[in-house]
Amino acid sequence: DTEVTQTPKHLVMGMTNKKSLKCEQHMGHRAMYWYKQKAKKPPELMFVYSYEKLSINESVPSRFSPECPNSSLLNLHLHALQPEDSALYLCASSQGLREGSYEQYFGPGTRLTVT
Amino acid sequence: SQQGEEDPQALSIQEGENATMNCSYKTSINNLQWYRQNSGRGLVHLILIRSNEREKHSGRLRVTLDTSKKSSSLLITASRAADTASYFCATDAASGGYQKVTFGTGTKLQVIP
Numbered sequence: 001d002t003e004v005t006q007t008p009k010h011l012v013m014g015m016t017n018k019k020s021l022k023c024e025q026h027m028g029h030r031a032m033y034w035y036k037q038k039a040k041k042p043p044e045l046m047f048v049y050s051y052e053k054l055s056i057n058e059s060v061p062s063r064f065s066p067e068c069p070n071s072s073l074l075n076l077h078l079h080a081l082q083p084e085d086s087a088l089y090l091c092a093s094s095q096g097l098r099e100g101s102y103e104q105y106f107g108p109g110t111r112l113t114v115t
Numbered sequence: 116s117q118q119g120e121e122d123p124q125a126l127s128i129q130e131g132e133n134a135t136m137n138c139s140y141k142t143s144i145n146n147l148q149w150y151r152q153n154s155g156r157g158l159v160h161l162i163l164i165r166s167n168e169r170e171k172h173s174g175r176l177r178v179t180l181d182t183s184k185k186s187s188s189l190l191i192t193a194s195r196a197a198d199t200a201s202y203f204c205a206t207d208a209a210s211g212g213y214q215k216v217t218f219g220t221g222t223k224l225q226v227i228p
Binding site: 004042043044045050055056088090092097104105108109111 | 150156158163203214220
């Protein structure tokens with residue numbers, strides 16, 4: 001199974017809402033990533049987990065809170081977002097992180113709209 | 116700032132023609148990867164070339180890497196309408212003991228049937 005799944009596919013939320021994005025992979029990968037992608041732009045790295053520990057935080061605002069409950073799951077908790085946070089949120093996984101660059105497997109993304 | 120800059124930003128060709136996309140980067144790398152993204156979807160890994168390699172092939176794809184010029188190119192031969200997508204180069208750099216991958220600006224390819 002080389003699939004990374006993300007739920008939901010689409011999410012509309014108000015600025016006072018609390019919601020969560022979910023990501024799951026069953027490839028035994030030990031590194032998982034969250035990216036944010038605005039229209040016509042490349043993906044921008046937000047967070048990286050390696051062996052279920054947060055390894056990289058790209059100075060992301062605290063209204064985004066990642067969580068890695070186990071090696072297969074990655075969540076992104078959202079609270080008090082701003083309209084400019086509307087974007088495609090992509091999850092990815094790879095074999096490892098410290099060992100060098102491995103190809104990343106991406107999920108289909110969650111299209112988030114903040115109203 | 117982004118590691119990779121790609122050109123052209125957009126490319127439109129007829130089916131059957133070859134498509135070439137270029138990527139330039141700023142700092143030393145260990146590897147360079149190319150990804151493809153269909154509109155509004157996740158990215159798909161195409162090929163990885165290591166810094167000690169100069170050329171790599173995969174099916175209709177040919178990637179070159181010139182570390183002295185800090186540049187790479189992706190050639191798609193005999194293009195098909197299904198190749199229509201955005202293509203991104205991705206370079207890695209050491210970041211606190213980890214390899215962090217940064218995506219370039221991307222080339223939007225349209226293949227006209």
